[in-house]
Amino acid sequence: MCGFALTGVVAATAPDSSEHHAQRVENAVPFEECLPGTEARVTDPDGEGRPPGRGELTPRQAARYHERLREELVPLRGQELQPPQTVPVVVHVISAEDGRGDVSDERVQRQIDVLNAAYSGSRADAAARSAGGAEPAAEVGAADTGFRFELTETTRTVDDDWFTGFDEHRDTIRAKLRRGGAGTLNIYTADLGPGLLGYSTFPQDYEENPDQDGVVVAHDTLPGGDREQFNLGHTSTHEIGHWLGLFHTFQNGCTAPGDYVDDTPYEREAASGCPEGRDTCPEKEGEDPVTNFMNYSDDACMTHFTADQGKRMVEHWAAFRDGSSQAGAD
Numbered sequence: 001m002c003g004f005a006l007t008g009v010v011a012a013t014a015p016d017s018s019e020h021h022a023q024r025v026e027n028a029v030p031f032e033e034c035l036p037g038t039e040a041r042v043t044d045p046d047g048e049g050r051p052p053g054r055g056e057l058t059p060r061q062a063a064r065y066h067e068r069l070r071e072e073l074v075p076l077r078g079q080e081l082q083p084p085q086t087v088p089v090v091v092h093v094i095s096a097e098d099g100r101g102d103v104s105d106e107r108v109q110r111q112i113d114v115l116n117a118a119y120s121g122s123r124a125d126a127a128a129r130s131a132g133g134a135e136p137a138a139e140v141g142a143a144d145t146g147f148r149f150e151l152t153e154t155t156r157t158v159d160d161d162w163f164t165g166f167d168e169h170r171d172t173i174r175a176k177l178r179r180g181g182a183g184t185l186n187i188y189t190a191d192l193g194p195g196l197l198g199y200s201t202f203p204q205d206y207e208e209n210p211d212q213d214g215v216v217v218a219h220d221t222l223p224g225g226d227r228e229q230f231n232l233g234h235t236s237t238h239e240i241g242h243w244l245g246l247f248h249t250f251q252n253g254c255t256a257p258g259d260y261v262d263d264t265p266y267e268r269e270a271a272s273g274c275p276e277g278r279d280t281c282p283e284k285e286g287e288d289p290v291t292n293f294m295n296y297s298d299d300a301c302m303t304h305f306t307a308d309q310g311k312r313m314v315e316h317w318a319a320f321r322d323g324s325s326q327a328g329a330d
């Protein structure tokens, strides 16, 4: 969101990210923190491991992102917005010299399969387990968002410092490895340390920081990984939801406009595990959307996006990522 908040400031700033950051502070931008990747998925929403300055958006940040979406949609009014045929995906596997994090091609492909199941409204957990005989069954309320994903390239980098210090080196890593334009999904895998599962930039961030656009996930969250409760691949499902513009279902708690999506019930705070019948906004209609992909529940608990979330992702696609309607994108 920095791009939006800092229009006019950045032009006078060196592209070096540390100077850029200093400039932000001097200008007293009304965001506490606005580096790309403000949305993080953590293993325990109440516990340690939440990285400082990263995590949930403030109501003001969310409002600015939304405002920016509305602005971009004005010239598209009256058009029937469509999701892309398929989103090309480039996966960047960063691993250690001793082999840690060297995610196999087979697991990368299973991750893509999980995404396609999740975004088409099929039982994604079945795809994740890849039992072969598992019958994909439509989940009640699980929308087909229209988005499909296709792996076009996998890059492999062996570097101990990058693997264990992704955050420290992330600007360099992404600037070096990133492929394609606004409509190409770049996923980076590395060791993100305890607690942190992944994070993503928003479509609104692309214009300002095209090099940094993409999704970062802990390598052990891909299907078949060792991350207990979080190894069915839905960290990527969740982060790509942010990459396509969605907020958490608990954004703004019980207060309007919540997550800016009409058909997801309000929720006071993130869910963890898979609580049944939770209702943290009793004054609002509906139980908490615990099984929604944009929550913090366990992978096995997550089953769906809603129809309105699907529409909102398509709007973001048209506004920020569709190369055919945007100059400068591929």
Ligand SMILES: [Zn+2]
Binding pocket: 039, 040, 041, 238, 239, 242, 248
């Ligand atoms: Zn998130």
